[in-house]
Amino acid sequence: MRIAQIAPFYESVPPRLYGGTERVVSYLTEELVARGHEVTLFASGDSHTSARLVSSSPQALRLANAPMDELAAQVLLVEQLIREADQFDIVHNHVDYLPFPVLRRRARASLSTPHGRLDGPHWGRLVDQFPELPLSSISFAQRRPLATANWVGTVYHGIPVDSHALRPEPGDYLAFLGRISPEKRVDRAIQIARLSGVPLKIAAKVSTLDQPYFEREIAPLLDHPLIEFLGEVDEAGKDELLGNALALLFPIDWPEPFGLVMIEAMACGTPVIAFRRGSVPEVVDDGVSGCIVDDVAGAVAAVGTIGNLDRRTCRLRFEERFTTGRMTSDYLELYGELVGRSPVWSPVIDIARASPRLARMAPNGQNPDDERTPASA
Numbered sequence: 001m002r003i004a005q006i007a008p009f010y011e012s013v014p015p016r017l018y019g020g021t022e023r024v025v026s027y028l029t030e031e032l033v034a035r036g037h038e039v040t041l042f043a044s045g046d047s048h049t050s051a052r053l054v055s056s057s058p059q060a061l062r063l064a065n066a067p068m069d070e071l072a073a074q075v076l077l078v079e080q081l082i083r084e085a086d087q088f089d090i091v092h093n094h095v096d097y098l099p100f101p102v103l104r105r106r107a108r109a110s111l112s113t114p115h116g117r118l119d120g121p122h123w124g125r126l127v128d129q130f131p132e133l134p135l136s137s138i139s140f141a142q143r144r145p146l147a148t149a150n151w152v153g154t155v156y157h158g159i160p161v162d163s164h165a166l167r168p169e170p171g172d173y174l175a176f177l178g179r180i181s182p183e184k185r186v187d188r189a190i191q192i193a194r195l196s197g198v199p200l201k202i203a204a205k206v207s208t209l210d211q212p213y214f215e216r217e218i219a220p221l222l223d224h225p226l227i228e229f230l231g232e233v234d235e236a237g238k239d240e241l242l243g244n245a246l247a248l249l250f251p252i253d254w255p256e257p258f259g260l261v262m263i264e265a266m267a268c269g270t271p272v273i274a275f276r277r278g279s280v281p282e283v284v285d286d287g288v289s290g291c292i293v294d295d296v297a298g299a300v301a302a303v304g305t306i307g308n309l310d311r312r313t314c315r316l317r318f319e320e321r322f323t324t325g326r327m328t329s330d331y332l333e334l335y336g337e338l339v340g341r342s343p344v345w346s347p348v349i350d351i352a353r354a355s356p357r358l359a360r361m362a363p364n365g366q367n368p369d370d371e372r373t374p375a376s377a
Contacts, residue, residue: 001335004091005029005051006042006081006099009073012060013047016234020260021115024157024327025094031328040088042077054080074098082106090335097123100130109338111136111152111331117255119145134338136331139279142257153334156283157258158327163235164267166315167243170307173199175245175270177238177261180206180214183254185275190221191296192249192273196303199226200249203233203241243268247290247306250274251299259283262290266318269311273302289317 007013007025014026025041026049032039033050041047045055056076081099085091085106093099093112103110113136127149134152137143143151174196176189186202193200202222206214222229233241242248248265256278263283265272272290274280284290288309291302 001332001339002038002040002087002089003032003335004040004042004081004084004088005032006077006091006093006095007047008095009044009055009057009077010061010070011044013041013043013049015060020258021094023159024115024260027159027324028328028331031324032332035328035332040084042080054084056080078102089339092331092335097126097130100126100133103133104130109335109340110134111334111338113138113155114142115257117145117257118142119255136334138258139282141255141279141282144255152338153330155327155330155334156322157260157263158322158324159260159263159267160324161267161319164239164264165243166267166269166312168269168311170246170270170311171244173201173245174247174249174273174303175241175265176200176202176204176249177233177241177264178204179210180204180218181210182213182217183252185251185253186218187221188251188253188275188296188299189249190218190224190227192251192299192303193226194224195296195300197226198246198303199228201228201230201241201245203230203237205232238264239268242270245270247303248272249299250280251296252277252280254278256280263318263322266290266314266322269315271306271309271311271314273299273306275299283322285317289314 005025008021011022013022015022029039029041029049029051039051040054041049041051042054044060045058046060047053057073061070081102085102090109091107096114111134123146127146135149136152137154140154174193176186178184180186242265248270250272252275258279262272266289272284274284274292276292276294280292284292286292293299293302
């Protein structure tokens with residue numbers, strides 16, 4: 001199958017440091033190539049891939065020595081896509097709505113996977129304007145604000161089985177991994193650590209946009225003997241941080257679309273203490289791969305018991321539900337449906353084929369648009 005993957009160009013594919021979407025696109029692209037598909041990746045020029053690379057900017061925009069204007073890079077991407085769109089059996093778009101006009105007019109078949117929140121007013125107008133374009137969500141919670149969109153499936157993220165090693169014994173510190181922003185609530189993580197008396201290691205990106213928030217709200221909280229701020233870490237640093245932690249803290253205050261760091265922790269055998277928002281009830285199996293809590297007090301109580309969870313079982317739950325192999329098989333099934341013919345790829349054995357995939361039903365068997373579904377934010 002001839003497949004185009006359209007990635008964001010703010011980070012390289014895969015990203016050198018922080019970058020969840022770009023990392024997922026990289027995993028998917030490499031697995032598709034490994035399965036024998038002809039893949040073209042539209043991404044920044046400093047990306048590394050076994051697919052054919054088409055770039056609209058020589059470097060990822062965030063870490064470039066001479067940053068390119070973002071709008072200029074977007075215009076160039078659209079032009080490149082216009083020239084090539086009809087050469088692919090399907091175009092898989094990961095950059096929100098930017099390519100919608102091209103996909104409508106030039107692509108033989110397309111699938112768009114938004115990776116962010118969808119409760120902004122512009123999304124409703126876009127769905128009304130492009131009602132025929134197929135969308136796939138990364139959780140059932142993510143799609144709730146756009147119930148009338150043309151959803152054709154939900155595919156949970158996956159990461160390679162060998163990307164993280166199991167650490168069967170719990171560590172003696174808590175971990176926070178992600179970015180510093182109001183909705184990620186690292187201030188809550190610090191509060192939980194101080195109240196529980198357990199050290200906290202913070203590995204996080206601070207963007208230019210969030211720098212004032214960091215300096216005003218977070219930096220003053222770092223001057224405490226239990227708190228260690230590491231900044232951004234690479235993949236080796238991430239594996240070390242997560243694998244040797246007692247638990248990952250995920251104290252979010254927004255409708256999280258997925259939360260890649262949760263499955264990265266689970267791959268290490270490290271359980272997650274997460275607030276009940278967005279995708280959390282879909283990703284974390286409460287009492288198995290972590291604890292779902294409703295407030296800081298609940299999180300502090302969970303710190304005291306989280307070490308009782310079996311880390312091998314936590315790792316097994318990751319292998320059952322959140323591997324790259326499972327994710328790729330799910331997307332390929334959608335691709336086959338959208339191009340209007342039976343799948344032509346080679347079958348791949350994956351231990352997670354029985355997990356929730358792209359079924360139209362939510363994990364508990366209810367309609368994903370039913371307000372009673374516990375995956376609601």
